[in-house]
Amino acid sequence: MRGAPRRLTRTEARSARAASGFLLPFLALFLLCFIAPIGYALYESLLKVERTGPLGLGGETKQVWAGLSNYAHALEDDRFTAGFGRVLLFGAVQIPVMIAFATGLALLLDAASARWVGFFRTAFFLPYGVPGVIASILWGFLYVPGISPLVEMAHSVGWNVDFLGRGAVLWSIANIVTWQFTGYNMLVLIAQLKAVPGELYEAARIDGASAWQVARHIKLPLIRPALVLTTVFSLIGTLQLFAEPKVLKPLSNSIDSGYTPNLAAYNEAFTSNNQHIAAAEAVLLALVACVLSFGFLRLVGQRGKDGESG
Amino acid sequence: MARWNTWTHGTPRRAVLGGAAAAAAGFALAGCGSDDDGGDEPKGRKKGEKITLTFWSWVPGIDKPVALWNSKNPEVRVKVEKVSAVDGAQYAKMHAAIKAGNPPDLGQIEYPVVPSFLIDNGLLDLTKYGVADHKDKFIGWQWQQSVFGKAVYAVPQASGPMGLFIRQDLFDKWGIEPPTTWDEYEAAATAIRKKGAWIETFSATNGNRFAGLAWQAGARWFGTEGDTWTVSIDDEPTRKVADYWYGLVRRKLIKTIPDRQNAWYKDVQTGDMASWLGASWGDALLVGNAPKTAGKWRVVPMPQWKKGEAAYANWGGSTTAVFAKSEYPKDALAFAIWLNTDPESIKLLIENGYGTPGAKQGYTTSQLDVHKDFFGGQEYSEVFDEASKGVDTSWKWGPATDTLYQRLGDAFTAAIGDGSDFRSVLKKVQSQTITDLKEKGLQVKAG
Numbered sequence: 001m002r003g004a005p006r007r008l009t010r011t012e013a014r015s016a017r018a019a020s021g022f023l024l025p026f027l028a029l030f031l032l033c034f035i036a037p038i039g040y041a042l043y044e045s046l047l048k049v050e051r052t053g054p055l056g057l058g059g060e061t062k063q064v065w066a067g068l069s070n071y072a073h074a075l076e077d078d079r080f081t082a083g084f085g086r087v088l089l090f091g092a093v094q095i096p097v098m099i100a101f102a103t104g105l106a107l108l109l110d111a112a113s114a115r116w117v118g119f120f121r122t123a124f125f126l127p128y129g130v131p132g133v134i135a136s137i138l139w140g141f142l143y144v145p146g147i148s149p150l151v152e153m154a155h156s157v158g159w160n161v162d163f164l165g166r167g168a169v170l171w172s173i174a175n176i177v178t179w180q181f182t183g184y185n186m187l188v189l190i191a192q193l194k195a196v197p198g199e200l201y202e203a204a205r206i207d208g209a210s211a212w213q214v215a216r217h218i219k220l221p222l223i224r225p226a227l228v229l230t231t232v233f234s235l236i237g238t239l240q241l242f243a244e245p246k247v248l249k250p251l252s253n254s255i256d257s258g259y260t261p262n263l264a265a266y267n268e269a270f271t272s273n274n275q276h277i278a279a280a281e282a283v284l285l286a287l288v289a290c291v292l293s294f295g296f297l298r299l300v301g302q303r304g305k306d307g308e309s310g
Numbered sequence: 311m312a313r314w315n316t317w318t319h320g321t322p323r324r325a326v327l328g329g330a331a332a333a334a335a336g337f338a339l340a341g342c343g344s345d346d347d348g349g350d351e352p353k354g355r356k357k358g359e360k361i362t363l364t365f366w367s368w369v370p371g372i373d374k375p376v377a378l379w380n381s382k383n384p385e386v387r388v389k390v391e392k393v394s395a396v397d398g399a400q401y402a403k404m405h406a407a408i409k410a411g412n413p414p415d416l417g418q419i420e421y422p423v424v425p426s427f428l429i430d431n432g433l434l435d436l437t438k439y440g441v442a443d444h445k446d447k448f449i450g451w452q453w454q455q456s457v458f459g460k461a462v463y464a465v466p467q468a469s470g471p472m473g474l475f476i477r478q479d480l481f482d483k484w485g486i487e488p489p490t491t492w493d494e495y496e497a498a499a500t501a502i503r504k505k506g507a508w509i510e511t512f513s514a515t516n517g518n519r520f521a522g523l524a525w526q527a528g529a530r531w532f533g534t535e536g537d538t539w540t541v542s543i544d545d546e547p548t549r550k551v552a553d554y555w556y557g558l559v560r561r562k563l564i565k566t567i568p569d570r571q572n573a574w575y576k577d578v579q580t581g582d583m584a585s586w587l588g589a590s591w592g593d594a595l596l597v598g599n600a601p602k603t604a605g606k607w608r609v610v611p612m613p614q615w616k617k618g619e620a621a622y623a624n625w626g627g628s629t630t631a632v633f634a635k636s637e638y639p640k641d642a643l644a645f646a647i648w649l650n651t652d653p654e655s656i657k658l659l660i661e662n663g664y665g666t667p668g669a670k671q672g673y674t675t676s677q678l679d680v681h682k683d684f685f686g687g688q689e690y691s692e693v694f695d696e697a698s699k700g701v702d703t704s705w706k707w708g709p710a711t712d713t714l715y716q717r718l719g720d721a722f723t724a725a726i727g728d729g730s731d732f733r734s735v736l737k738k739v740q741s742q743t744i745t746d747l748k749e750k751g752l753q754v755k756a757g
Binding site: 048049050051055061073079141144145146147166249250251252253254255256257258267269270271272273274275277 | 396397398401402405406409426429430431458459513514515534537538539566567568571572573576577580582709710712713716719720722723724726727746749750751752753
């Protein structure tokens with residue numbers, strides 16, 4: 001491909017200029033809104049505050065170099081590390097369940113005999129349009145004993161359920177997240193299903209494949225990229241869980257201030273006013289999200305290749 | 311404290327956006343390499359110059375006295391900006407604004423939180439502007455809450471001496487006497503439980519009230535020795551309090567739901583909870599959230615550890631503080647003093663639910679009985695007035711109370727969850743608090 005260097009023709013030069021002209025706004029915003037805050041968080045995470053004066057009152061407040069001590073502090077805080085364990089457990093259960101639901105719905109709506117496809121697609125997608133905070137408030141009403149008709153009904157049949165109790169509240173949050181995002185993931189999967197060429201189905205039918213066999217051997221393998229994508233998005237979303245536990249916290253005596261890593265970082269920054277430790281926690285959270293997403297991509301990439309060769 | 315029932319609490323999105331904005335502003339500062347130490351002198355107002363002061367508050371109806379001030383002081387206009395008081399959102403906003411270098415002139419700050427602004431050099435030492443001349447206008451212990459060393463950092467507005475709200479009709483029906491001691495309280499809890507209702511809840515996340523209970527028992531969580539802070543959360547009086555409530559929780563004589571949330575309001579409305587250990591500002595809260603129970607409530611003094619004693623405590627209450635960055639500190643202070651001492655202003659504050667005034671004069675106790683009918687005609691403010699006199703004035707707050715409440719909430723949450731006793735909570739929070747203060751760059755030791 002690469003030939004001897006040559007000068008650009010006038011048209012080429014113009015289109016290069018045009019391209020950079022179009023790219024510039026994006027790059028400027030990307031730098032300002034994405035790279036700069038990350039850089040600032042990294043910078044903040046390496047500083048700490050030193051106070052002088054009697055009792056630390058009224059004296060000088062200086063920011064000094066802290067090395068990695070904020071990171072050490074974050075990792076020693078069992079509240080923060082417990083939050084990681086919690087979201088990982090959450091992800092291990094909630095993501096497969098949600099993706100399975102989304103896949104099931106997508107396949108059903110894509111089936112030849114499906115009716116009212118447009119209506120159901122919109123209906124399933126609708127919860128995604130509700131902001132996370134509002135969704136949590138709505139579900140909160142359904143979880144609070146004394147207010148919730150669900151709890152009342154459960155009690156009337158002798159089931160003493162406490163959705164906000166210690167064992168249950170994580171799964172009550174999982175329920176909100178599943179409710180919200182199943183439809184969204186379903187839509188991504190449907191989009192990919194629509195891209196499957198019709199001839200494949202035709203050939204399968206001629207070969208006498210049942211609808212189930214078509215789904216199992218044609219549709220599922222072909223939407224694999226979409227499945228990987230939705231799983232990675234869900235993984236990142238799970239690690240960043242924030243709105244749901246934050247909204248439910250005042251209602252439950254089972255959610256502590258470090259229930260998820262994001263909540264811990266928020267409280268460190270805005271309740272305790274320790275921005276530097278919060279920055280370190282945020283950086284750690286980003287690192288774990290990176291490692292897990294790329295790790296997952298690598299894992300499925302490898303398996304994909306094995307599948308092809310085998 | 312979040313006094314009003316709000317389901318719109320948290321507004322995390324706004325808080326996050328605020329944080330992002332603050333971070334961006336902070337970045338701009340860092341980029342310019344300006345190290346803000348606040349050393350520059352305030353501008354001050356020239357004679358005849360018209361200025362506007364901004365005032366962050368969440369108190370309902372605060373705009374009424376402010377409007378009165380504005381009509382009398384056309385040159386020094388005050389603009390109220392409402393902030394959310396849920397889950398400490400207002401302080402998050404104030405801390406972020408201080409960090410970003412653009413705080414308002416004045417702010418509503420609760421007593422326990424004043425020190426956490428001091429270690430950020432966020433508040434102005436008002437002694438430079440003659441605040442000491444007004445000392446005698448305020449109730450001594452409320453004034454002392456904002457005094458550190460020789461400096462005075464805030465003007466008292468109101469406090470929340472504690473008292474016991476009871477459903478007199480239910481107590482009468484069940485033949486139970488209102489408890490005057492903690493032993494009687496436990497007996498009442500047992501008796502009420504037998505009737506199928508509950509006396510109260512122990513809310514794991516309410517560190518504020520727990521501090522009040524320890525305060526009554528004679529605890530001193532924070533102190534100072536020279537330049538060093540002392541922390542003694544795990545002391546004998548607090549252990550006594552912790553053991554007592556642990557006993558009630560373990561024997562299931564008390565609920566453990568969060569207070570002042572929907573389930574709690576429901577229990578208050580239905581009488582499933584027959585009392586509430588609250589504070590003087592709680593009258594408006596009950597009236598607002600359980601209007602159908604009007605006439606059935608009474609207020610009795612907080613139960614005592616020993617019969618005949620008169621030890622009380624405070625829960626909540628707040629000040630008007632001037633931020634260090636204010637360009638017109640003299641005018642801001644003048645407004646803060648007027649707001650909290652002028653009889654007309656106090657009258658307007660009382661009408662909107664206010665607590666027990668920090669001012670000594672300018673009102674009568676009977677004026678505070680705004681919701682007399684709700685309490686069956688009882689002059690209930692006398693109970694709180696009495697309590698106010700019995701508050702141990704030597705209690706001091708530490709420099710990171712928000713963090714402390716959070717630590718207490720987390721530890722009580724864990725203890726109620728796994729059934730471990732409350733002494734373990736005190737031990738844990740004691741050591742965590744010492745670490746937290748060290749992390750803030752302060753000198754600290756166990757008291």
